[in-house]
Amino acid sequence: MDVEGSLLEFVGDVHFLDLPPKPAAKLNALHPSDFRGRYFEIISIPGAEEATRSTQIGRPGTGNTPALAAASLSGRSKRKRVITTVQRQAANVRERRRMFSLNEAFDELRKKVPTFAYEKRLSRIETLRLAIKLDHTTVHMQFEFVH
DNA sequence: TAGGCCATCTGGTCCT
DNA sequence: AGGACCAGATGGCCTA
Numbered sequence: 261m262d263v264e265g266s267l268l269e270f271v272g273d274v275h276f277l278d279l280p281p282k283p284a285a286k287l288n289a290l291h292p293s294d295f296r297g298r299y300f301e302i303i304s305i306p307g308a309e310e311a312t313r314s315t316q317i318g319r320p321g322t323g324n325t326p327a328l329a330a331a332s333l334s335g336r337s338k339r340k341r342v343i344t345t346v347q348r349q350a351a352n353v354r355e356r357r358r359m360f361s362l363n364e365a366f367d368e369l370r371k372k373v374p375t376f377a378y379e380k381r382l383s384r385i386e387t388l389r390l391a392i393k394l395d396h397t398t399v400h401m402q403f404e405f406v407h
Numbered sequence: 408t409a410g411g412c413c414a415t416c417t418g419g420t421c422c423t
Numbered sequence: 424a425g426g427a428c429c430a431g432a433t434g435g436c437c438t439a
Contacts, residue, residue, distance in 0.1 A: 341418080341419080341420095341424095341425095343418095343425095347425095348416085348417080348418095350426095351416095351417085351418095351425095351426085352415075352416060352417080354426070354427075355415080355416075355417090355427090355428090356414085356415070356416095358427070358428075359414075359415080363413095363414095380438095383411080383412060383413090384412080384413085385412090
């Protein structure tokens with residue numbers, strides 16, 4: 261595998277330096293200050309944190325959503341898990357935290373993949389693909405060294 | 408303006 | 424039961 265050639269594929273697409281903060285896209289967020297993106301801090305929603313720690317989920321019956329239809333097709337239970345607004349907000353907070361940590365991991369990975377001083381930072385998919393290529397190259401080199 | 412990228416929301420499923 | 428994980432949908436930002 262030609263790593264250098266692979267790296268060249270990313271010319272013009274990569275940047276070592278941080279880009280200015282990018283506001284979150286969704287405007288119907290939970291809170292007016294709920295702008296973050298990967299560069300923003302995760303905020304807490306009143307009530308949501310509490311709901312995260314202690315929640316009650318009602319199960320009043322089944323619905324008829326597309327998702328349920330999909331569940332039906334896959335042979336899974338049709339029982340719908342109904343949650344309150346507060347519980348949904350808490351789940352959203354958890355999901356944002358999860359994605360935040362995922363992005364932190366991506367940032368860590370970006371630091372480990374050698375790139376040129378591009379104008380843009382590596383995208384997530386580029387980071388993964390480059391890391392895979394480098395890993396393959398490393399394995400190949402180790403194999404040749406041993407044999 | 409189209410396409411790529413990303414954050415967020417959402418609901419289903421998995422797992423403890 | 425409830426949190427974690429996942430994927431689809433949506434919409435904003437940016438660049439060519």
